[in-house]
Amino acid sequence: MTRRDPPDPALLALNAATLQTQAGLRQIxxxxxxxxxxxxxxxxxxxxxxxxxxxxxxxxRDTARQLRDHGLVLTSLGLASQxxxxxxxxxxEAIEQVRRAIDDAVELSAQCLLLNVGGLPxxxxxxxxxxxxVRDALGELLEQARSAGIALAIEPLxxxxxxxxxxxxxxxQANDLCQELAGASGGGIGVVxxxxxxxxxxxxxxxxxxxxxxxxxxxxxxxxxxxxxxxSAAMKSGRGMMGDGVIDLPLLRSWMEAAEYRGLHxxxxxxxxxxxxxxxxxxLITVRRRHQExx
Amino acid sequence: MTRRDPPDPALLALNAATLQTQAGLRQIxxxxxxxxxxxxxxxxxxxxxxxxxxxxxxxxRDTARQLRDHGLVLTSLGLASQxxxxxxxxxxEAIEQVRRAIDDAVELSAQCLLLNVGGLPxxxxxxxxxxxxVRDALGELLEQARSAGIALAIEPLxxxxxxxxxxxxxxxQANDLCQELAGASGGGIGVVxxxxxxxxxxxxxxxxxxxxxxxxxxxxxxxxxxxxxxxSAAMKSGRGMMGDGVIDLPLLRSWMEAAEYRGLHxxxxxxxxxxxxxxxxxxLITVRRRHQExx
Numbered sequence: 238m239t240r241r242d243p244p245d246p247a248l249l250a251l252n253a254a255t256l257q258t259q260a261g262l263r264q265i266x267x268x269x270x271x272x273x274x275x276x277x278x279x280x281x282x283x284x285x286x287x288x289x290x291x292x293x294x295x296x297x298r299d300t301a302r303q304l305r306d307h308g309l310v311l312t313s314l315g316l317a318s319q320x321x322x323x324x325x326x327x328x329x330e331a332i333e334q335v336r337r338a339i340d341d342a343v344e345l346s347a348q349c350l351l352l353n354v355g356g357l358p359x360x361x362x363x364x365x366x367x368x369x370x371v372r373d374a375l376g377e378l379l380e381q382a383r384s385a386g387i388a389l390a391i392e393p394l395x396x397x398x399x400x401x402x403x404x405x406x407x408x409x410q411a412n413d414l415c416q417e418l419a420g421a422s423g424g425g426i427g428v429v430x431x432x433x434x435x436x437x438x439x440x441x442x443x444x445x446x447x448x449x450x451x452x453x454x455x456x457x458x459x460x461x462x463x464x465x466x467x468x469s470a471a472m473k474s475g476r477g478m479m480g481d482g483v484i485d486l487p488l489l490r491s492w493m494e495a496a497e498y499r500g501l502h503x504x505x506x507x508x509x510x511x512x513x514x515x516x517x518x519x520x521l522i523t524v525r526r527r528h529q530e531x532x
Numbered sequence: 533m534t535r536r537d538p539p540d541p542a543l544l545a546l547n548a549a550t551l552q553t554q555a556g557l558r559q560i561x562x563x564x565x566x567x568x569x570x571x572x573x574x575x576x577x578x579x580x581x582x583x584x585x586x587x588x589x590x591x592x593r594d595t596a597r598q599l600r601d602h603g604l605v606l607t608s609l610g611l612a613s614q615x616x617x618x619x620x621x622x623x624x625e626a627i628e629q630v631r632r633a634i635d636d637a638v639e640l641s642a643q644c645l646l647l648n649v650g651g652l653p654x655x656x657x658x659x660x661x662x663x664x665x666v667r668d669a670l671g672e673l674l675e676q677a678r679s680a681g682i683a684l685a686i687e688p689l690x691x692x693x694x695x696x697x698x699x700x701x702x703x704x705q706a707n708d709l710c711q712e713l714a715g716a717s718g719g720g721i722g723v724v725x726x727x728x729x730x731x732x733x734x735x736x737x738x739x740x741x742x743x744x745x746x747x748x749x750x751x752x753x754x755x756x757x758x759x760x761x762x763x764s765a766a767m768k769s770g771r772g773m774m775g776d777g778v779i780d781l782p783l784l785r786s787w788m789e790a791a792e793y794r795g796l797h798x799x800x801x802x803x804x805x806x807x808x809x810x811x812x813x814x815x816l817i818t819v820r821r822r823h824q825e826x827x
Binding site: 357361362363364368395396397399400401406407409410436437438439440462464482483484485 | 652
């Protein structure tokens with residue numbers, strides 16, 4: 238691992254997916270405050286009744302207050318969207334869902350609205366068509382995002398998820414999209430660098446630099462890639478704690494710093510088969526230590 | 533799926549990994565001949581005693597004779613190499629292993645030596661360093677490959693396998709490597725397009741064109757990406773039969789044809805949880821039909 242000074246501990250934030258199986262929203266917020274995290278990333282589904290796409294006013298209001306009371310910044314509000322669809326109706330519904338999430342992001346003072354854009358429509362093999370639909374949907378949403386002061390943060394997911402969760406698979410694609418929709422440096426839209434999704438990409442340092450120059454580095458998410466990940470049944474979400482895998486995290490952080498990213502480091506260890514079974518306080522103590530020692 | 537004329541049935545070839553759990557080398561060759569396949573891709577490990585890296589003279593000689601007797605072209609001899617290593621000794625051993633495989637490829641009249649180049653060295657997080665070692669090793673092997681008339685065929689594997697099996701994850705990387713080592717159009721080295729590994733890559737059509745212009749399209753491998761692949765325990769090798777997944781195979785074939793690839797279509801459905809449990813003749817009948825109907 239590249240040797241560097243440890244990161245500023247004040248930059249530590251947590252993505253709630255790390256604790257999602259153990260705790261509800263209120264518990265997660267309290268745990269982050271108890272361990273002196275400065276930021277939290279939430280998923281929009283956590284604001285909704287199970288099975289519903291729409292948040293309840295009360296939950297959003299309560300969550301906003303709890304975040305304020307505990308001095309926590311909402312580093313991201315995440316939305317798993319499915320923008321590509323063969324019919325017009327589900328395409329419109331996906332856009333409406335993002336519109337509501339922008340409103341919620343405003344009320345929660347989120348630093349960005351993180352978007353998983355969706356994969357191929359059911360029964361479709363038209364990957365370019367799906368990507369075009371994502372571009373059109375984001376284009377339509379950009380004005381509202383700008384008026385609301387909530388940047389749309391495109392998260393390229395690992396190519397593994399291309400069929401189901403995100404047809405945007407690389408930071409190059411996400412940067413290209415931003416440039417096409419907002420020009421060389423227009424605001425309201427940007428990118429997420431999630432090391433677990435993107436560590437393998439040989440163009441990553443150049444694309445981080447490019448996003449930095451356009452002021453589009455909206456969020457840095459941290460986990461580690463376990464060597465056995467490709468073998469395991471937990472592949473899909475078996476991410477490692479920093480230091481347990483093969484990503485040179487200090488090196489990736491140095492790329493972010495060189496590109497003038499000054500935001501928080503949102504740790505997102507989605508690990509149903511391992512960390513999800515452990516005690517919340519143990520996890521957060523480990524996250525804090527590993528952030529210092531291994532990232 | 534894009535509508536196109538079906539491919540020439542005479543272009544059908546099989547990669548032996550499709551039948552590896554059901555049959556030995558001789559049975560696979562006989563089955564391919566029985567079903568009038570024109571080509572076969574073998575893995576070097578199939579020529580070796582279990583657990584050994586070295587083929588036996590007798591097996592290579594017998595296999596060459598069987599292929600000749602049945603009129604089968606060896607579309608590829610595949611080698612799972614591990615070129616990156618922290619110590620000099622295993623790096624030299626990996627090179628020696630490729631050298632022996634080149635000799636075997638000559639004896640078998642293989643159309644290319646397909647290389648999985650290997651992932652990160654054990655205990656290493658230096659991905660760029662691993663990629664540099666691959667470049668150095670291939671550079672050292674190029675002269676022998678040229679003298680022997682056996683082109684080294686770099687296969688970019690899915691980013692999923694970046695840590696363990698191939699730090700070359702994209703066709704862009706493979707093309708860049710060829711260009712660096714052999715100049716704009718020098719021979720002896722080229723690339724494999726495996727649709728299952730690379731279908732998600734938005735730069736694929738441009739990179740297929742680029743490889744075609746440099747006369748470096750050495751092999752086309754075909755399977756399908758199952759939508760549930762990312763969820764399943766069989767993720768690593770649960771490939772789909774053509775038509776069962778989400779890849780627009782006729783479109784990808786059209787890119788290969790436009791780039792003047794005239795080689796065979798090597799079907800490689802590695803599917804331990806499904807096709808590997810079926811009858812050999814059923815599989816080959818299905819492969820032949822799906823090649824016509826769905827690719």
